[in-house]
Amino acid sequence: MSISVREGWTVLHGMLFGAGFLLAFSGGLVGLYSLREEWMTKEGVKERLTKLKIGLWASAAIAWATVISGSYIVYPWYRLQDATSPRSILLANPQTAAWHTFGMEWKEHVGWLAPIAATVVAFAVSYYGPILAKKTGERRALAIFFILAFATAAIAGVFGAFINKVAPLQ
Amino acid sequence: MTTQTMNDERPNGPVASALVAAGLGSATIGLMTVLAEASATIKNALNWWAPAGPLSGKTSLGVIVFFVSWIALHLTFRGRNVRFSRAATIAFILLVVGLLATFPPFFELFAAE
Numbered sequence: 582m583s584i585s586v587r588e589g590w591t592v593l594h595g596m597l598f599g600a601g602f603l604l605a606f607s608g609g610l611v612g613l614y615s616l617r618e619e620w621m622t623k624e625g626v627k628e629r630l631t632k633l634k635i636g637l638w639a640s641a642a643i644a645w646a647t648v649i650s651g652s653y654i655v656y657p658w659y660r661l662q663d664a665t666s667p668r669s670i671l672l673a674n675p676q677t678a679a680w681h682t683f684g685m686e687w688k689e690h691v692g693w694l695a696p697i698a699a700t701v702v703a704f705a706v707s708y709y710g711p712i713l714a715k716k717t718g719e720r721r722a723l724a725i726f727f728i729l730a731f732a733t734a735a736i737a738g739v740f741g742a743f744i745n746k747v748a749p750l751q
Numbered sequence: 752m753t754t755q756t757m758n759d760e761r762p763n764g765p766v767a768s769a770l771v772a773a774g775l776g777s778a779t780i781g782l783m784t785v786l787a788e789a790s791a792t793i794k795n796a797l798n799w800w801a802p803a804g805p806l807s808g809k810t811s812l813g814v815i816v817f818f819v820s821w822i823a824l825h826l827t828f829r830g831r832n833v834r835f836s837r838a839a840t841i842a843f844i845l846l847v848v849g850l851l852a853t854f855p856p857f858f859e860l861f862a863a864e
Contacts, residue, residue: 648810652803652806652807652810653800653802653803653807656803656806657802657803660803660804682855683855683856686855687853687854687855689806690780690781690784690806690809690810690853691850691853691854693780693810693813693814694777694780694846694849694850694853697773697776697777697813697814697817698773698777698846700773701766701769701770701772701773701821704766704769705766705769705770708761708765708766709761709766712761718835718836718839719763719766719835722770722835722839722842722843725843726770726773726842726843726846729846729850733850
Protein backbone atom coordinates (compact mmCIF):
# COMPACT_ATOMS: atom_id res chain seq x y z
CA MET A 582 0.00 0.00 0.00
CA SER A 583 1.64 3.18 -1.18
CA ILE A 584 0.76 6.58 -2.52
CA SER A 585 2.84 8.90 -4.68
CA VAL A 586 3.55 12.53 -3.81
CA ARG A 587 1.26 13.67 -6.63
CA GLU A 588 -1.55 11.37 -5.52
CA GLY A 589 -1.06 12.57 -1.95
CA TRP A 590 -1.40 16.24 -2.93
CA THR A 591 -4.45 15.42 -5.04
CA VAL A 592 -6.09 13.78 -2.03
CA LEU A 593 -5.13 16.71 0.21
CA HIS A 594 -6.47 19.23 -2.31
CA GLY A 595 -9.74 17.48 -3.14
CA MET A 596 -10.66 15.18 -0.30
CA LEU A 597 -9.44 17.16 2.70
CA PHE A 598 -9.52 20.84 1.69
CA GLY A 599 -12.22 20.80 -0.99
CA ALA A 600 -14.53 18.31 0.66
CA GLY A 601 -13.90 20.02 4.01
CA PHE A 602 -15.24 23.28 2.65
CA LEU A 603 -18.29 21.61 1.15
CA LEU A 604 -19.04 19.87 4.46
CA ALA A 605 -18.57 23.07 6.47
CA PHE A 606 -20.98 24.90 4.20
CA SER A 607 -24.14 23.31 5.57
CA GLY A 608 -23.22 24.26 9.14
CA GLY A 609 -22.42 27.83 8.11
CA LEU A 610 -25.66 28.26 6.17
CA VAL A 611 -27.79 26.88 8.98
CA GLY A 612 -25.98 29.20 11.40
CA LEU A 613 -26.63 32.22 9.17
CA TYR A 614 -30.26 31.28 8.52
CA SER A 615 -31.14 30.72 12.14
CA LEU A 616 -29.36 33.81 13.48
CA ARG A 617 -32.61 35.71 14.10
CA GLU A 618 -33.46 37.67 17.19
CA GLU A 619 -37.06 36.39 17.16
CA TRP A 620 -35.81 32.81 17.39
CA MET A 621 -33.04 33.20 19.96
CA THR A 622 -32.27 34.83 23.28
CA LYS A 623 -29.43 37.37 23.48
CA GLU A 624 -27.27 34.74 25.16
CA GLY A 625 -28.19 32.25 22.46
CA VAL A 626 -27.16 34.65 19.72
CA LYS A 627 -23.79 35.30 21.41
CA GLU A 628 -23.13 31.61 21.91
CA ARG A 629 -24.13 30.74 18.33
CA LEU A 630 -22.14 33.64 16.93
CA THR A 631 -18.83 32.50 18.39
CA LYS A 632 -19.17 29.10 16.72
CA LEU A 633 -20.39 30.70 13.49
CA LYS A 634 -17.40 33.06 13.29
CA ILE A 635 -14.94 30.22 13.88
CA GLY A 636 -16.71 28.05 11.33
CA LEU A 637 -16.89 30.75 8.66
CA TRP A 638 -13.26 31.83 9.02
CA ALA A 639 -12.18 28.18 8.97
CA SER A 640 -14.29 27.65 5.83
CA ALA A 641 -12.68 30.66 4.13
CA ALA A 642 -9.18 29.47 5.09
CA ILE A 643 -9.92 25.97 3.77
CA ALA A 644 -11.29 27.44 0.53
CA TRP A 645 -8.09 29.45 0.03
CA ALA A 646 -6.00 26.35 0.78
CA THR A 647 -8.04 24.41 -1.78
CA VAL A 648 -7.56 26.83 -4.69
CA ILE A 649 -3.91 27.61 -3.92
CA SER A 650 -2.93 23.94 -3.61
CA GLY A 651 -5.00 23.13 -6.67
CA SER A 652 -3.68 25.86 -8.96
CA TYR A 653 -0.06 25.93 -7.81
CA ILE A 654 0.69 22.33 -6.85
CA VAL A 655 -1.71 19.90 -8.52
CA TYR A 656 -2.58 21.80 -11.72
CA PRO A 657 1.04 22.15 -12.95
CA TRP A 658 1.34 18.34 -12.81
CA TYR A 659 -2.02 17.96 -14.56
CA ARG A 660 -0.98 20.18 -17.48
CA LEU A 661 2.56 18.88 -18.05
CA GLN A 662 3.37 18.72 -21.76
CA ASP A 663 4.43 15.06 -21.77
CA ALA A 664 2.10 12.43 -23.21
CA THR A 665 1.35 10.80 -19.85
CA SER A 666 -0.08 13.89 -18.12
CA PRO A 667 -3.86 13.82 -17.46
CA ARG A 668 -4.39 16.79 -19.80
CA SER A 669 -2.54 15.08 -22.65
CA ILE A 670 -4.40 11.81 -22.07
CA LEU A 671 -7.80 13.53 -22.07
CA LEU A 672 -7.09 15.60 -25.18
CA ALA A 673 -5.68 12.62 -27.11
CA ASN A 674 -9.09 10.98 -27.20
CA PRO A 675 -12.06 12.88 -28.74
CA GLN A 676 -14.38 11.02 -26.37
CA THR A 677 -12.60 12.39 -23.29
CA ALA A 678 -11.39 15.77 -24.57
CA ALA A 679 -14.41 17.63 -23.17
CA TRP A 680 -13.35 16.66 -19.65
CA HIS A 681 -10.51 19.09 -20.24
CA THR A 682 -11.99 21.65 -22.64
CA PHE A 683 -15.17 22.02 -20.60
CA GLY A 684 -14.66 20.42 -17.18
CA MET A 685 -11.13 21.44 -16.32
CA GLU A 686 -11.39 24.83 -18.03
CA TRP A 687 -14.47 25.64 -15.93
CA LYS A 688 -13.15 24.15 -12.70
CA GLU A 689 -9.79 25.90 -12.74
CA HIS A 690 -11.38 29.35 -13.05
CA VAL A 691 -14.68 29.19 -11.20
CA GLY A 692 -13.20 27.60 -8.08
CA TRP A 693 -11.43 30.86 -7.26
CA LEU A 694 -14.73 32.65 -6.65
CA ALA A 695 -15.40 30.44 -3.59
CA PRO A 696 -12.69 31.74 -1.22
CA ILE A 697 -13.36 35.35 -2.21
CA ALA A 698 -17.08 35.06 -1.43
CA ALA A 699 -16.50 32.99 1.72
CA THR A 700 -14.00 35.53 3.08
CA VAL A 701 -16.38 38.48 2.88
CA VAL A 702 -19.14 36.45 4.55
CA ALA A 703 -16.80 35.63 7.44
CA PHE A 704 -15.74 39.27 7.67
CA ALA A 705 -19.33 40.57 7.66
CA VAL A 706 -20.45 38.19 10.42
CA SER A 707 -17.43 39.15 12.54
CA TYR A 708 -17.97 42.86 11.90
CA TYR A 709 -21.66 42.99 12.81
CA GLY A 710 -21.55 40.52 15.67
CA PRO A 711 -24.85 40.00 17.53
CA ILE A 712 -26.66 42.82 15.70
CA LEU A 713 -26.61 40.70 12.53
CA ALA A 714 -29.55 38.87 14.12
CA LYS A 715 -31.59 42.08 13.61
CA LYS A 716 -30.48 42.73 10.02
CA THR A 717 -32.63 40.68 7.66
CA GLY A 718 -31.37 42.23 4.41
CA GLU A 719 -27.72 41.83 5.31
CA ARG A 720 -28.23 38.25 6.46
CA ARG A 721 -30.01 37.41 3.22
CA ALA A 722 -27.21 38.95 1.09
CA LEU A 723 -24.59 37.03 3.05
CA ALA A 724 -26.54 33.79 2.65
CA ILE A 725 -26.66 34.32 -1.13
CA PHE A 726 -22.92 34.94 -1.24
CA PHE A 727 -22.26 31.87 0.86
CA ILE A 728 -24.50 29.72 -1.36
CA LEU A 729 -22.62 30.99 -4.44
CA ALA A 730 -19.33 30.17 -2.72
CA PHE A 731 -20.65 26.64 -2.18
CA ALA A 732 -21.95 26.35 -5.74
CA THR A 733 -18.62 27.34 -7.29
CA ALA A 734 -16.71 25.02 -4.96
CA ALA A 735 -19.14 22.21 -5.76
CA ILE A 736 -18.65 22.69 -9.52
CA ALA A 737 -14.88 22.58 -9.04
CA GLY A 738 -15.11 19.60 -6.70
CA VAL A 739 -17.41 17.49 -8.86
CA PHE A 740 -15.37 18.05 -12.02
CA GLY A 741 -12.14 17.43 -10.11
CA ALA A 742 -13.44 14.09 -8.89
CA PHE A 743 -14.63 13.00 -12.34
CA ILE A 744 -11.48 14.17 -14.14
CA ASN A 745 -9.30 12.36 -11.63
CA LYS A 746 -11.39 9.25 -12.23
CA VAL A 747 -11.07 9.43 -16.04
CA ALA A 748 -7.39 10.45 -16.10
CA PRO A 749 -5.84 10.06 -12.63
CA LEU A 750 -2.84 12.13 -11.64
CA GLN A 751 -0.10 9.63 -10.82
CA MET B 752 -27.51 49.46 27.07
CA THR B 753 -25.24 52.17 25.69
CA THR B 754 -22.97 49.58 24.16
CA GLN B 755 -25.94 47.86 22.59
CA THR B 756 -27.14 51.14 21.08
CA MET B 757 -23.68 51.85 19.70
CA ASN B 758 -23.57 48.35 18.21
CA ASP B 759 -26.98 48.85 16.61
CA GLU B 760 -25.68 51.96 14.92
CA ARG B 761 -22.62 50.28 13.47
CA PRO B 762 -22.31 51.64 9.90
CA ASN B 763 -22.90 49.20 7.07
CA GLY B 764 -20.23 50.77 4.81
CA PRO B 765 -17.50 48.21 5.63
CA VAL B 766 -19.73 45.23 4.83
CA ALA B 767 -21.04 46.83 1.64
CA SER B 768 -17.41 47.55 0.68
CA ALA B 769 -16.38 43.93 1.26
CA LEU B 770 -19.26 42.58 -0.84
CA VAL B 771 -18.57 44.95 -3.75
CA ALA B 772 -14.84 44.14 -3.56
CA ALA B 773 -15.67 40.43 -3.79
CA GLY B 774 -17.76 41.19 -6.85
CA LEU B 775 -14.93 43.19 -8.41
CA GLY B 776 -12.41 40.41 -7.76
CA SER B 777 -14.74 37.79 -9.25
CA ALA B 778 -15.56 39.92 -12.29
CA THR B 779 -11.83 40.52 -12.83
CA ILE B 780 -11.15 36.77 -12.94
CA GLY B 781 -13.95 36.45 -15.47
CA LEU B 782 -12.78 39.39 -17.55
CA MET B 783 -9.20 38.08 -17.62
CA THR B 784 -10.48 34.67 -18.70
CA VAL B 785 -12.34 36.22 -21.63
CA LEU B 786 -9.42 38.49 -22.58
CA ALA B 787 -6.92 35.62 -22.46
CA GLU B 788 -9.19 33.67 -24.80
CA ALA B 789 -9.54 36.60 -27.17
CA SER B 790 -5.89 37.63 -27.38
CA ALA B 791 -2.71 35.56 -27.45
CA THR B 792 -0.76 38.64 -26.32
CA ILE B 793 -2.87 39.01 -23.18
CA LYS B 794 -2.74 35.25 -22.59
CA ASN B 795 1.07 35.40 -22.65
CA ALA B 796 1.09 38.49 -20.43
CA LEU B 797 -0.98 36.59 -17.85
CA ASN B 798 1.52 33.74 -17.74
CA TRP B 799 3.03 34.93 -14.45
CA TRP B 800 4.29 31.50 -13.44
CA ALA B 801 4.99 29.07 -16.27
CA PRO B 802 4.05 25.79 -14.52
CA ALA B 803 0.50 27.05 -13.96
CA GLY B 804 0.34 29.07 -17.20
CA PRO B 805 -2.06 32.00 -17.72
CA LEU B 806 -4.24 30.76 -14.86
CA SER B 807 -1.61 32.23 -12.51
CA GLY B 808 -2.08 35.75 -13.88
CA LYS B 809 -5.86 35.59 -14.23
CA THR B 810 -6.46 34.47 -10.67
CA SER B 811 -3.66 36.50 -9.06
CA LEU B 812 -4.97 39.65 -10.71
CA GLY B 813 -8.48 38.85 -9.48
CA VAL B 814 -7.23 38.32 -5.93
CA ILE B 815 -5.18 41.55 -6.06
CA VAL B 816 -8.20 43.53 -7.31
CA PHE B 817 -10.31 41.95 -4.55
CA PHE B 818 -7.97 42.93 -1.71
CA VAL B 819 -6.90 46.34 -3.06
CA SER B 820 -10.47 47.43 -3.85
CA TRP B 821 -11.60 46.12 -0.44
CA ILE B 822 -8.99 48.27 1.32
CA ALA B 823 -9.81 51.32 -0.82
CA LEU B 824 -13.59 50.97 -0.41
CA HIS B 825 -13.24 50.18 3.29
CA LEU B 826 -11.21 53.34 3.90
CA THR B 827 -13.77 55.36 1.93
CA PHE B 828 -16.94 53.99 3.54
CA ARG B 829 -15.79 52.73 6.95
CA GLY B 830 -17.68 55.31 9.01
CA ARG B 831 -20.66 55.66 6.73
CA ASN B 832 -23.99 54.07 6.02
CA VAL B 833 -24.79 53.30 2.41
CA ARG B 834 -27.89 51.94 0.69
CA PHE B 835 -27.13 48.33 1.45
CA SER B 836 -29.59 46.85 -1.04
CA ARG B 837 -27.97 48.80 -3.87
CA ALA B 838 -24.43 47.76 -2.85
CA ALA B 839 -25.50 44.12 -2.48
CA THR B 840 -27.17 44.20 -5.91
CA ILE B 841 -24.02 45.63 -7.53
CA ALA B 842 -21.90 43.00 -5.77
CA PHE B 843 -24.26 40.22 -6.84
CA ILE B 844 -24.26 41.38 -10.48
CA LEU B 845 -20.44 41.51 -10.50
CA LEU B 846 -20.31 38.02 -9.00
CA VAL B 847 -22.64 36.73 -11.70
CA VAL B 848 -20.42 38.40 -14.33
CA GLY B 849 -17.52 36.41 -12.86
CA LEU B 850 -19.56 33.20 -12.95
CA LEU B 851 -20.71 33.73 -16.53
CA ALA B 852 -17.32 34.80 -17.88
CA THR B 853 -15.59 31.73 -16.43
CA PHE B 854 -18.11 29.38 -18.10
CA PRO B 855 -16.30 27.80 -21.09
CA PRO B 856 -19.15 28.02 -23.63
CA PHE B 857 -19.29 31.76 -22.88
CA PHE B 858 -15.60 32.70 -22.92
CA GLU B 859 -14.99 30.49 -25.97
CA LEU B 860 -17.30 32.82 -27.91
CA PHE B 861 -14.41 35.30 -27.78
CA ALA B 862 -11.74 32.83 -28.94
CA ALA B 863 -9.14 34.32 -31.27
CA GLU B 864 -9.26 32.96 -34.82
